[in-house]
Each structure stands twice: as structure tokens, then as C-alpha cells.
Amino acid sequence: MILGLETSCDETAAALVTADGEVRANVVASQAELHARYGGVVPEVASRRHLELVAPVVERALADAGAGLADVDAVAVTRGPGLIGALLVGLSAAKTLAWSRRLPLVPVDHLHGHVASLFLEPGSVEPPFLCLLATGGHTLLLDVQDRAGYRVVGTTLDDAAGEAFDKGARLLGLGYPGGAAIDRLARAGDPEAFSLPVARVPGFDFSFSGLKTALVYAVRALEAGELERRRADLAASYQRAIVRALVGRTRAAAEALGAQKVAVVGGVASNSELRESLADAELAPLALCTDNAAMIASAARFATAIPFPDYLALDAYASAA
Numbered sequence: 001m002i003l004g005l006e007t008s009c010d011e012t013a014a015a016l017v018t019a020d021g022e023v024r025a026n027v028v029a030s031q032a033e034l035h036a037r038y039g040g041v042v043p044e045v046a047s048r049r050h051l052e053l054v055a056p057v058v059e060r061a062l063a064d065a066g067a068g069l070a071d072v073d074a075v076a077v078t079r080g081p082g083l084i085g086a087l088l089v090g091l092s093a094a095k096t097l098a099w100s101r102r103l104p105l106v107p108v109d110h111l112h113g114h115v116a117s118l119f120l121e122p123g124s125v126e127p128p129f130l131c132l133l134a135t136g137g138h139t140l141l142l143d144v145q146d147r148a149g150y151r152v153v154g155t156t157l158d159d160a161a162g163e164a165f166d167k168g169a170r171l172l173g174l175g176y177p178g179g180a181a182i183d184r185l186a187r188a189g190d191p192e193a194f195s196l197p198v199a200r201v202p203g204f205d206f207s208f209s210g211l212k213t214a215l216v217y218a219v220r221a222l223e224a225g226e227l228e229r230r231r232a233d234l235a236a237s238y239q240r241a242i243v244r245a246l247v248g249r250t251r252a253a254a255e256a257l258g259a260q261k262v263a264v265v266g267g268v269a270s271n272s273e274l275r276e277s278l279a280d281a282e283l284a285p286l287a288l289c290t291d292n293a294a295m296i297a298s299a300a301r302f303a304t305a306i307p308f309p310d311y312l313a314l315d316a317y318a319s320a321a
């Protein structure tokens with residue numbers, strides 16, 4: 001059994017996953033409420049909260065699985081990318097747990113983790129496939145040929161899709177994090193009410209910063225009462241623009257690369273309009289879209305383990321080299 005830890009952003013998470021990809025426990029303590037009053041994640045606040053939460057979250061995961069540390073064969077942990085202080089809390093906790101029982105440690109790339117949310121049972125997805133990874137920090141098109149890694153074929157030139165959702169939500173007064181709030185409000189709105197275009201950039205890349213500017217102007221053009229009345233229309237139109245861009249690029253890349261299968265992972269993969277628009281794709285299970293440790297333990301099954309005690313000097317990384 002693999003004990004996975006994830007602390008790259010504002011979720012403190014621990015999970016227990018078997019070598020076959022069965023999830024025995026998946027505990028996520030979100031700090032979203034703690035950061036909401038600041039309108040975004042405050043790195044130092046996140047690190048301190050991870051410190052308080054990491055031990056209880058691991059204990060809860062073990063209890064949920066009806067297991068003890070003696071049942072754990074390897075410890076997996078997110079090494080990066082993410083907030084460096086937050087990552088270091090998880091990495092130190094993982095090293096301590098592994099060292100105390102002379103277990104191997106498996107450092108996991110967080111983005112490989114998101115992809116590996118597709119490799120858990122039931123319904124594990126078999127590569128090769130083209131994967132749209134859309135999160136708060138990344139928007140990537142990945143060529144996934146096997147379970148051990150991926151090749152980047154497209155990325156965002158500015159904002160990530162989740163970041164665009166969060167910034168849009170802020171402009172519409174919906175609070176942080178805003179993706180799910182826009183998703184909910186959009187259901188009551190007309191997606192064709194406002195024309196909010198998304199820039200078309202060359203190749204398989206994305207760009208969302210212009211869309212955010214278009215929303216700023218659309219909001220400014222409305223009086224306060226009018227804005228209140230049109231809020232759902234704005235949310236629906238904004239969401240439609242993001243989803244169109246994601247779906248358009250993904251389908252074009254799939255065709256150009258001859259991909260037989262398309263998959264979608266990451267927090268934005270929980271968006272209902274995106275899921276409907278790509279209903280023929282392999283969609284990560286809702287519970288595994290936003291950050292969790294089950295996906296980290298899943299990725300560890302296909303990554304290189306470091307034997308005891310060679311990992312003690314291992315460092316985290318904030319961004320991919």
C-alpha cells in the first residue's frame with residue numbers, strides 16, 4: 001500500500017492507494033475558507049496551516065483505511081511544482097514517515113499526479129491519449145504515451161484556465177475560489193448574451209488574459225443595478241468562452257496528432273459545461289479533479305522510488321525546470 005501526501009497549494013491531503021490502483025482512503029482538508037478573505041492563496045498562511053493539518057490528515061487517512069503505518073510499503077509525496085513553503089511541509093512529513101519505518105520514498109511531479117487521477121480504479125484509462133490538464137496554475141495539452149510520464153504539446157501563454165475562472169469570479173463579485181461559483185451561476189444565464197472572444201494563438205497554445213480584459217470592459221459598461229441583473233448572463237458568456245477555447249484547441253490537437261482518445265484532468269475538469277462539451281472524452285472522476293493525494297499515490301506506482309535513506313537531502317521545486 002502507498003501512502004500519498006499532497007501539500008503543493010492550499011489543500012492538505014493524504015491517501016492510501018494499493019499497487020492495483022484501488023483507493024482505500026482519500027482525505028482532503030481544504031484551506032479555501034482560510035484564504036477567501038484575502039481573495040487568493042497566501043503562501044505563508046498556507047505553509048503554516050499545512051503544518052497544523054498534515055499529521056491529523058495522515059492519521060485520518062490511516063483510520064479510514066483501517067490501517068496502520070505498518071501496512072504502508074512506500075510513501076509518495078508531491079515534490080513540485082507549487083508553493084515552495086507548502087511543498088516543503090509535505091516533503092518533510094513524508095521523509096519523516098518513510099525514514100521512521102525505513103521505507104522507500106517516491107517523489108511525484110504534481111502534474112503527473114493530475115494525469116494519474118485517470119489510472120485509479122474503477123475505470124482506469126489506458127494510454128495512449130491526449131490529455132487536457134486544466135487547473136488553477138496550468139493549462140496544458142499533454143501527449144500521454146504511457147503511465148510513467150507525458151510530453152507537453154501545448155500550454156497557456158498567460159493565465160491558466162482555472163485562474164481565468166477565479167479572476168472572472170472576482171470581477172463578478174463571486175468570491176474565491178470562483179470556478180465552481182461561475183459554474184453554478186452560469187446555469188441561470190444566457191451564454192450568448194455577451195460576446196467575449198478568446199484570442200487564437202498559433203500552435204496548440206492557449207491565451208486567456210484578453211478574455212479577462214473583455215470581461216472588465218463588459219462589467220464597466222453596466223450600471224450597478226444592471227450588473228446585478230446581468231450577472232448570470234455574464235457568468236454564462238464568460239464560461240462559454242473559456243470552454244470553447246479549451247474544447248476547440250483540444251479537438252484540433254487530437255486531430256493533428258491522430259489521438260484516438262482524449263482525456264481531461266485538473267480542477268477545471270469539474271466544470272459542468274466542459275464535461276458536457278467533451279462527453280465523449282475520458283473525464284477524471286469529480287472527486288479527483290481538484291488537488292488530492294490519491295492521484296499522487298497513483299502516479300507513484302509509475303515513478304521511481306528512492307530507497308531508504310537516500311532521500312533525506314531531497315529538495316522540493318517551485319516550478320518545472
Ligand SMILES: Nc1ncnc2c1ncn2[C@@H]1O[C@H](COP(=O)(O)OP(=O)(O)OP(=O)(O)O)[C@@H](O)[C@H]1O
Nearest residue numbers: 135136137138162179180183267268270271290291
Ligand atoms: N466547476 C468548476 N468550474 C470551473 N473551474 C473550477 C471548477 N471547480 C474548480 N475549478 C477551478 O479549479 C482550480 C483549482 O484546481 P486544482 O486544484 O487542480 O488547481 P491547482 O492545484 O491550484 O493548480 P496546479 O495543479 O496547476 O498547481 C481553481 O482555479 C478553481 O476555480
Ligand SMILES: [Mg+2]
Nearest residue numbers: 110135290291
Ligand atoms: Mg493541482
